[in-house]
Amino acid sequence: MSKLQSKIPEGILADKWQNHKDSVKLVNPVSRSSLDIIVVGTGLSGASAASTLAELGYNVKAFCFHDSPRRAHSVAAQGGINAAKNYKNDGDSVYRLFIDIIKGGDYRAREANVYRAAEISNQSIDHLVAAGVPFTREYSGYPDNISFGGVQVSRTFYAQGQTGQQCLLGAYSGLNRQIAQGRVIMYNRRDMLELVVVDGQARGIITRNLVNGEIERHSAHAVVLATGGYGTIYYLSTLAVGSNATAVWAAHRKGALFSNPGFMQIHPTSIPQLNEYQGKLILMSESLRNDGRIWVPRTKGDKRHPDEIKEEERDYYLERRYPAFGNLVPRDVASRAAKERCDAGYGAGDSGQSVYLDFSKAIEKQGRKVIEKKYRNLFEMYEKITGVNPFNEPMRIYPAGHYTMGGLWVDYNLMTTIPGLFAIGESNFSDHGANRLGAGSLMQCAGDGYFILPVTIGDYLAGEIKTPRLHTDTREFEKAEKAAREKLLRLVAVNGRQTVTSFHKRLGRIMWDMCGMVRNEENLKKAMKMIKELKEMFWRDVRVPGTVNELNQELEKAVKVADFFDLGFLMCQDALDRKESCGAHFREESQTSDGEAQRIDSDFSYVACWEYRGDGEKHDLNKEELRFENVKMQKRSYK
Amino acid sequence: MFMDFLDWTQLFNMEINLRIWRQKDADNQGGFVDYYLRNVAEEMSFLEMLDFLNRTLIENGDEPVAFEHDCREGICGSCSMYINGRPNGPVDNVTTCELRMTSFRNGDSIVIEPWRAKSFPVIKDLVVDRSAFDKIIQAGGFISVNAGTAPGANSISISKRISEEAFDAAECIGCGACVAACKNSSAMLFVSAKVSHLALLPQGQSEARNRARSMVEKMEELGFGSCSNTGACEIECPRGISLTHIARLNREFLKDSLKS
Ligand SMILES: Cc1cc2nc3c(=O)[nH]c(=O)nc-3n(C[C@H](O)[C@H](O)[C@H](O)COP(=O)(O)OP(=O)(O)OC[C@H]3O[C@@H](n4cnc5c(N)ncnc54)[C@H](O)[C@@H]3O)c2cc1C
Ligand code: SF4
Ligand code: FES
Numbered sequence: 001m002s003k004l005q006s007k008i009p010e011g012i013l014a015d016k017w018q019n020h021k022d023s024v025k026l027v028n029p030v031s032r033s034s035l036d037i038i039v040v041g042t043g044l045s046g047a048s049a050a051s052t053l054a055e056l057g058y059n060v061k062a063f064c065f066h067d068s069p070r071r072a073h074s075v076a077a078q079g080g081i082n083a084a085k086n087y088k089n090d091g092d093s094v095y096r097l098f099i100d101i102i103k104g105g106d107y108r109a110r111e112a113n114v115y116r117a118a119e120i121s122n123q124s125i126d127h128l129v130a131a132g133v134p135f136t137r138e139y140s141g142y143p144d145n146i147s148f149g150g151v152q153v154s155r156t157f158y159a160q161g162q163t164g165q166q167c168l169l170g171a172y173s174g175l176n177r178q179i180a181q182g183r184v185i186m187y188n189r190r191d192m193l194e195l196v197v198v199d200g201q202a203r204g205i206i207t208r209n210l211v212n213g214e215i216e217r218h219s220a221h222a223v224v225l226a227t228g229g230y231g232t233i234y235y236l237s238t239l240a241v242g243s244n245a246t247a248v249w250a251a252h253r254k255g256a257l258f259s260n261p262g263f264m265q266i267h268p269t270s271i272p273q274l275n276e277y278q279g280k281l282i283l284m285s286e287s288l289r290n291d292g293r294i295w296v297p298r299t300k301g302d303k304r305h306p307d308e309i310k311e312e313e314r315d316y317y318l319e320r321r322y323p324a325f326g327n328l329v330p331r332d333v334a335s336r337a338a339k340e341r342c343d344a345g346y347g348a349g350d351s352g353q354s355v356y357l358d359f360s361k362a363i364e365k366q367g368r369k370v371i372e373k374k375y376r377n378l379f380e381m382y383e384k385i386t387g388v389n390p391f392n393e394p395m396r397i398y399p400a401g402h403y404t405m406g407g408l409w410v411d412y413n414l415m416t417t418i419p420g421l422f423a424i425g426e427s428n429f430s431d432h433g434a435n436r437l438g439a440g441s442l443m444q445c446a447g448d449g450y451f452i453l454p455v456t457i458g459d460y461l462a463g464e465i466k467t468p469r470l471h472t473d474t475r476e477f478e479k480a481e482k483a484a485r486e487k488l489l490r491l492v493a494v495n496g497r498q499t500v501t502s503f504h505k506r507l508g509r510i511m512w513d514m515c516g517m518v519r520n521e522e523n524l525k526k527a528m529k530m531i532k533e534l535k536e537m538f539w540r541d542v543r544v545p546g547t548v549n550e551l552n553q554e555l556e557k558a559v560k561v562a563d564f565f566d567l568g569f570l571m572c573q574d575a576l577d578r579k580e581s582c583g584a585h586f587r588e589e590s591q592t593s594d595g596e597a598q599r600i601d602s603d604f605s606y607v608a609c610w611e612y613r614g615d616g617e618k619h620d621l622n623k624e625e626l627r628f629e630n631v632k633m634q635k636r637s638y639k
Numbered sequence: 640m641f642m643d644f645l646d647w648t649q650l651f652n653m654e655i656n657l658r659i660w661r662q663k664d665a666d667n668q669g670g671f672v673d674y675y676l677r678n679v680a681e682e683m684s685f686l687e688m689l690d691f692l693n694r695t696l697i698e699n700g701d702e703p704v705a706f707e708h709d710c711r712e713g714i715c716g717s718c719s720m721y722i723n724g725r726p727n728g729p730v731d732n733v734t735t736c737e738l739r740m741t742s743f744r745n746g747d748s749i750v751i752e753p754w755r756a757k758s759f760p761v762i763k764d765l766v767v768d769r770s771a772f773d774k775i776i777q778a779g780g781f782i783s784v785n786a787g788t789a790p791g792a793n794s795i796s797i798s799k800r801i802s803e804e805a806f807d808a809a810e811c812i813g814c815g816a817c818v819a820a821c822k823n824s825s826a827m828l829f830v831s832a833k834v835s836h837l838a839l840l841p842q843g844q845s846e847a848r849n850r851a852r853s854m855v856e857k858m859e860e861l862g863f864g865s866c867s868n869t870g871a872c873e874i875e876c877p878r879g880i881s882l883t884h885i886a887r888l889n890r891e892f893l894k895d896s897l898k899s
Contacts, residue, residue, distance in 0.1 A: 055785045055786060066717070067768070067769060068769065068770065070813050071710075071717050073715075075714050075715050076712065083792075085792065125792045126791055129789065129842070130784045131784055131789075131842075132805075132836065132837050132840055132842055132843050134805045134840065135792075138799065140796060141797050165812075173782070174786075176776045176781055177781040177783060186773075212664075240709040240715060241709060241710075241711060274682050275680055275682040275687070276680075277687040277690055278684075279686070279690055279711060280710075280711040384737060451787075497698070499694055499698065543697055545697055545701070550663075550763070551664070551705055551762060553705050
C-alpha cells in the first residue's frame with residue numbers, strides 16, 4: 001500500500017543511519033529561523049526535541065498539559081536507561097543491544113529503526129552526562145552499569161532509583177535555556193484537542209487553555225507529537241493519572257495511521273490494588289527481580305501468613321517453569337505466569353490476586369547491608385504504602401498496565417502518514433515490537449529527541465523554506481476549532497448522573513479483563529460490544545459539572561475518557577485480528593502444548609496499521625510487512 | 640486486582656470533618672467550606688479521600704474541589720496542599736500524595752488550603768501557579784551544552800561522594816513546599832538545590848558563580864522573600880533537601896561578589 005513507505009535507507013544495517021544522514025536534505029541556518037515547529041509534549045522525548053530544534057535555530061512552540069514541563073510522566077521512570085557503551089567489558093555492542101531489542105520485541109519491530117536506536121544510545125548518554133544528569137557512579141568515579149530486565153550484559157545506566165526524573169530534569173533544564181533565549185515559547189497547561197491539516201500537510205493544532213478554557217489556534221510548518229503513553233486506558237496502571245491518548249487520537253482522526261494498538265505491556269511487579277478508591281498503581285522496579293524470588297503457596301487457597309508457609313510448601317513457579325532464566329524472564333512472561341497462578345486459585349493474600357516477591361534468600365546470602373544498599377529506596381517506598389517491611393516479610397506484587405508499544409505509525413524519519421506530522425517517544429510505535437525491554441524507553445526517547453528527529457525533520461522542512469508563516473484565520477483552523485469547541489460543549493451538556501471516573505473504571509475493567517494479559521476471540525468480541533454500549537451510555541448520562549470557560553478538571557478527564565472508548569475499541573479490534581501470540585499479546589488460541597506463546601510468522605509478521613474511517617465506522621487495516629535480513633527469527637524461549 | 644475479592648464495607652469506618660479552601664478563580668476571593676465525610680477507609684491515601692469527596696460532591700450536583708496531582712507516587716511534584724497548618728500535612732518529608740489516612744483518626748477535623756505565597760497565586764481552590772519556579776530555572780539552572788558537543792560519558796571521573804551529593808540536591812521535585820513552609824516565602828531551598836547540584840559537578844562549574852547570582856536575583860525579582868535560616872523548609876521538604884545546599888549557594892554567591 002502506497003501509504004506506508006517506511007523509507008528505510010539503502011546499505012548494510014550498520015551503515016544505514018550514516019548513509020541517511022549523508023543524504024537527507026539540509027536546511028541552511030538562515031532559513032531555519034523562518035521555520036516554525038510545534039512540539040506537543042515535553043517529557044524526555046519532547047523536551048529533548050524542542051531544545052535541540054531550538055539550538056539548531058528553528059522557532060519552536062512547545063506545549064504540555066502540566067503546569068510545568070518538569071512534571072511529565074518521564075519523571076517517574078525508575079530503573080535506568082540503556083546504552084551499548086560496553087563499559088563493563090562484558091562483550092556488549094550496538095549489535096547485541098539491537099538483537100536484544102528485536103528478540104525482546106518478539107520480531108515485530110522494524111530492524112533498521114531498532115538498530116539506529118541502539119547505535120544512538122551511546123550519544124544520548126554522553127549528552128545527558130554533559131547536561132548534568134548525576135548517574136550513579138562506581139568508586140572509580142566512572143558511571144556504573146547494571147544488568148536490567150534479564151539481559152546478559154550490564155548496559156543500564158541509572159541514577160539511583162530515579163533515572164527518569166534525572167534524565168527528564170536534564171532535558172528540562174536544556175529546554176529552559178532555550179526558553180530563556182526566546183528560541184522556545186513554552187505553553188504550559190494546554191491540552192491539544194485537534195490537529196489542523198491544510199492541503200494534506202500538518203499545519204497546526206487547536207489547544208484548550210486549561211486555566212481559562214480559551215480555545216487557541218497555533219500554526220507551524222511542522223508538528224511533532226511527543227505525548228507519551230496511554231496505559232491509563234486500564235484506569236489503574238503504573239502511569240501518571242493524567243496520561244492520555246487525546247493528541248494521538250486527534251492525529252489519527254485526521255488520517256495518521258495507528259499501529260499495533262493491541263500491544264500493551266503489563267508490568268509484573270506493581271503493588272497490588274489496596275482499596276476500591278485507588279486511583280493509581282505503584283510500580284516496584286524490575287531490578288528487584290535480580291535478587292527477589294517469586295512464589296505462591298503450593299496449596300490452593302492457602303491463606304496462612306507467608307512465614308508459616310514452609311520452603312517445601314512454596315511454588316517458585318518461574319524457577320520451575322523457566323529454569324534457564326528463572327525470576328528474570330521478560331516482563332510479559334512473568335506477568336502471564338503470575339496471572340495463571342492467581343486465576344488457578346494459588347494467589348497470595350486475602351484477595352488471592354498477588355504473588356510473593358521474597359528477599360530472604362538474598363539477605364541470607366549477601367547480608368542485609370548489601371540488599372539495603374541496593375534497594376533501600378524501593379523497600380522504604382513499599383513500606384510507606386503497605387505498612388509491611390520487606391526485610392521481615394515478602395513483598396506482594398501483581399501485574400499492572402505499564403507501557404504502550406503501539407502508537408502512531410512512523411517511517412524511518414519518524415514522520416506519520418500525514419506529511420509534516422512527526423511522532424516521537426512512547427507516542428509512536430516504532431522500536432519495541434510486541435514487548436519492550438527494561439530501560440529501553442528512556443533510551444528511545446532521548447535518541448528520538450536529541451539526535452534523530454532534529455536530522456530527519458530537516459529533510460521535510462527543506463521543502464518548506466518558501467512557505468510563509470501560516471495564518472490561523474483560515475477555513476481549516478476554523479473548522480478544527482469548531483469541532484473542539486462543540487465536543488466540549490456536548491460533554492457539559494449531557495448533564496447526566498454518572499461521574500466520568502465511574503465510566504473510566506468500567507472501561508478499564510473491560511480492557512483489563514478482556515484485552516489485558518490474555519485474550520481470546522470470544523472475550524474480545526464481547527469487549528467490543530460492551531465498549532460500544534458503555535460509550536453510548538457515557539454520551540447519554542455522564543455528568544461533567546462546571547462550564548467550559550474555566551479550570552475544569554472533570555471536563556479534562558471527560559475529554560480523555562471519551563477518546564479512550566474509541567481507542568479501547570481499536571485495541572480490541574487489533575488484538576482480535578492478530579490471531580497469533582507474540583510478546584505481550586497472548587491469544588489463548590495460539591499457544592504451545594505447554595502453554596507458551598505461539599508466534600505465527602508466516603501470517604503475522606507485519607505491523608498492523610489502522611486507518612480511521614469516521615466515528616463509529618470500521619477501521620481499515622493496512623500492513624507493513626516486516627523483513628528480517630540481519631537476524632534469524634527464532635522462537636523466544638526462556639526455558 | 641479489582642475490588643470484588645474483598646469485603647470493603649468492613650474497612651470504611653472513618654468519619655472526618657473537612658474544611659477546604661474554595662476559590663472560583665484568581666479574580667474572586669475565596670473562603671473555607673465545611674464538608675462532613677463518612678465511610679472513609681483508613682487504607683485510602685489522602686488524595687483518594689479527596690477523590691471520594693469529589694465523587695460525592697459531583698453526584699450531589701456540586702462542584703468538585705480542584706487540586707493538582709499526577710504521578711501519585713511522590714516524584715512529579717504536582718500535589719501541593721497545606722494541611723492542618725503544614726505543607727503536606729502532619730508527616731515530615733512526604734508529598735501530599737504519599738500521605739495516607741492512617742495518619743488521621745476517626746472524627747478528626749482536617750483543614751486544607753492551597754500553598755500560600757505571593758509568588759504562587761491561587762488559580763482555583765487548591766491549585767496554585769508555580770510557574771515562577773520555571774522562571775528561576777530559566778535564569779541559569781542549566782549547563783550550556785548543545786546536543787552533539789558532549790565528550791564521552793566516562794571522559795571525566797567524578798568521585799562517588801560528590802556525585803551522590805549532587806544527586807541528593809538534584810532530587811528536588813519543584814513542589815514548592817519549602818516556600819509554603821517559610822514565613823518569608825523564600826525559595827532559597829529550591830534555588831540552592833539546583834545551584835548545588837550543578838556546582839558540584841565538574842560539567843557545571845564554569846557557569847557556577849554566574850548561575851547562583853542570576854538565579855537568586857530572579858528569585859527576588861519574582862517576589863519570593865529572603866532566607867533567614869529558620870530551617871522550616873528542610874523539615875517539610877518531601878525530598879529531604881538539606882540546608883547545607885543553602886550554605887553552598889551562599890559560598891558561590893560570595894565568590895561571585897568578591898570577583899566583581
Ligand atoms: C512507573 C514507570 C517506570 C518506568 N521506568 C522506566 C525505566 O526505568 N526505563 C525506561 O527506559 N522506561 C521506563 N518507563 C517508561 C518511560 O518512562 C516512558 O515510556 C517515557 O518516559 C515516555 O516519555 P515520553 O517523552 O514519550 O512521554 P511523557 O514523559 O509521558 O510526556 C508526555 C508529555 O506530553 C504532554 N501531553 C500529553 N497529552 C497532551 C495533550 N493532549 N496536549 C498537550 N500535552 C500533552 C504531557 O504534558 C507531557 O509533557 C517507565 C514507565 C513507568 C510508568
Ligand atoms: S527543595 Fe524540597 S520542598 Fe522545595 S521545591 Fe524542592 S523538593 Fe519541594
Ligand atoms: S502527585 Fe506527583 S508528587 Fe504527588
